[in-house]
Amino acid sequence: MSTQTSSARSEAAARLRKVNWYQQPMVKRLFGMLVLALVVNAMTGEQGSSSDLFLSLKDGFPSTRMWIILAIAIAIWATREFAAEPVKSGSRSVRDLVTQAPAVVTVRERLQRDKWTRWGVLALVVVLALVIPGQLTGYWQTVLVDQIAIFVLLAIGLNVVIGWAGLLDLGFFAFFAVGAYSAAYWTGSLPVEPPIELNNFLVIPVAMVTCLIAGVLLGAPTLRLRGDYLAIVTLGFHEIVYIVAKNADNFTGGPQGVPQIPPFKAFGYEFPVDPMPYWYLLVALVVIIVFAFSRLEHSRVGRAWTAIREDEVAAAANGVDTIRFKLLAFAIGASSSGVAGVVYASKVGYFNPENFAILNSILVLAYVLFGGMGSIPGVLVGTAFLVWLPEILRDKVPPSDRYMYLGALLVVMMIFRPQGLWPSKRRQRELKQAEEGIGDADAMSEPAGGRI
Template sequence: MSLGVTARKAPSAARLRERAWYQQPRWKRLVALVVTALLLAQVTGEQGTRGDLFSAIEANFTGGAVWGWLGLALVIWLVREFGHEVIGRYTARVRQEAGRPAGRAADLAPAGGFSPAAAPVWLPALVVRAARLCSDVVRGQRLYRWGSMAALLGLLIVLPLLVSTFWQQVMVDQIGMFVLVAIGLNVVVGWAGMLDLGFIAFFAIGAYSAAFWTGGLPVEPPVELNNFLVIPLAVLTCLVAGVLLGAPTLRLRGDYLAIVTLGFHEIVYLTAKNWTEFTGGSRGAPQLDRFSVDLGFWSYQWELDPRPYYWLQLAFVVVVLLLFVRLEHSRVGRAWTAIREDEVAAASTGVDTVRFKLLAFAIGASTSGIAGVIYASKLGFINPEMFVLLLSVLALSYVVFGGMGSLPGVLLGTAVLVWLPEFLRDTVDPQDRYMYLGGLLVVMMIYRPQGLLPSRRRQRELRMAEEGSGAADALGAQPGGAQR
């Protein structure tokens, strides 16, 4: 009797575990893309008037633009969901052909010979194998590795000489500034796994430190300093501010930590806006000193030309990257990785989580101090409205888009996402530029949540989380296994 009851219950239990077609991740992604397309069609279409708001909605949803957006979303979905399998099988064959040993040039020949019928397989495999051989040579010879980095640095040095003044301003005022901020934010978010939504507050602290020590605020400093001498003081101030922020948040994670950091930004923003006697309030700090060098026999003054500021930013970015690369692979960097992956397990194995979380906040905030000083000196004017919450959200988006925990990814993600709205300047209404940015982020998070150039460790964590074979941090995918 009991066996019969068990037999009758088994099919019903199996049916409960089955998912309906509309519950499959593939169709959920389609719904997300369709909603994104409809939203973009509305926000990039006609603008309504106060007297008739619904006329614009009707026009945008019945015109040809909405079908263009829906068609683009459908193409992305079809290529990614169905074409991905075909491409995956093809790339698997290429990898199999390219996976043979390539220790010498003679090994580059395909196993089945140079058959014209198999050219779609052996030709890309030949390119991959040649690239592997060159990569092995570069990795084996330090001279080649440093030579390629030197060539890239040389290209970046001459880059402002090859572009217009407008793009020089973009590289200094936006890309260079956000790169320094994003590198520091990557320490907190990418390496230590702590979600920070108020990171631009440290940037504001660095800028106001420059204004204070150069005599640009209503209060007189103990001694007026050159901007170069202000940088260490601004970094120290941001370090202290990072510790003050980190101390009350040691037991918080995820959303709770994000809310506290959001509150920290609002405290800094409102203090700068309302403390008129110290910060100048909404009027800000005008006529700030610019960078200058006076060695007696030679002097130089930074003026309106953006190129000297670009080279100055590039020098600081290179120095910071060299330091942070060493830091990532040090004992401190490994401790941050352990905290990000599982803070409880890290503490149980002897990692001082309190100390290393405070270090993450402090060291991450230090680069914002450098960026704030350069930004204040370049513009010659600051006020609280330059440090709104949107900048914190953008900085976090750049880190996530490029790849959390990956320094090359952070640099690439920041450059791409800052470049895109400016590239659309002449063709897209100013109110709609960031809508395209938002659509790109939605598609990116659906199909490549690890970012453009993710770190290998981060890729492995996300893959294990999707397979349900490992835990993920508060910023990544949750265990459970997503099936197509």
């Protein structure tokens, strides 16, 4: 009798462990790509009208465009599923063959071992960043300053909050608005006169302190929240800042915005309309912030953030002051947004509340996810690429469709490489453990089955 019971239990367990063909990861990815292709086909077709709501569907199903998009989606899926592994194994074989030689050291190992080589490569990157933009057209120089460099600063700050501390923030762009209005206030451009007018360079540390305080004010009421609940609260914080900026006419200028913000001045030199001086300033600021945040990542504070992200309960049980370090994450991450807000306001000379719409917060989050959460190089590369992509499509794709292709690219990345373009090693391990069902690998959500 006991033998039959044991056999029945074994069969039941085997049925539970059985994975059907449609539950295979490869099939799931194919299904996701097909759905994505159909959505992109519908969204990039003819616009609907009040007389015919289904005009887009009639135009796109079926059509030559639909079959082309489906073919591209299947080609991407097939390349990833059947060609990626042979390429990886071939590269590993070549690497193993090369590294067997006793006197040969790979470039990556050399960068990891020799700090002077690493600093030399970083110096070369900075030099190229200073030299190459001068050869571009005026339009692309403006894109570099007004969009790429500004969003890079924002993404670096959000990476501290979401990538290192694991705090899902959907209202991060509100700190950018705080920095911009700080520049307007302290330069005397708002209806309210400041106690003393400051040079734009002096406004930068003031705006950083203001955003630090705003970060603490946001973090203090949300200390007990995680995941979706934290995201909702941060989203509300963004809307509060946006509505105050739009309705407080006597302080912020209201919907009319803030005109005539003076440019940067130093030693009698006033920054011209030419974007290149602002580019050099932003490169210097990015280098300083990246250096400071890199040191912070490997400090005691960075390790505390890592512990909180991986398991907040275990971190608290081991003596980590989770309240203090979560507040630090909000405050320090917000500081770079304050810097970006001051430079942006001084560069454009005019802004209004519509410059700080909620879409921008979602875009910054998408840039961090695409580049790789927790990875500073990934955030830099991912942000630059995703800001550049809609601009390069400007002459080839209708304005209403540009961000559709951007969204499709993000979905493809999340299907095939959820760790991001240039992920951190720790994040790669977490996602691998999550796929294998080991522990609570995704620190921004509850464990499987709910909190224990």
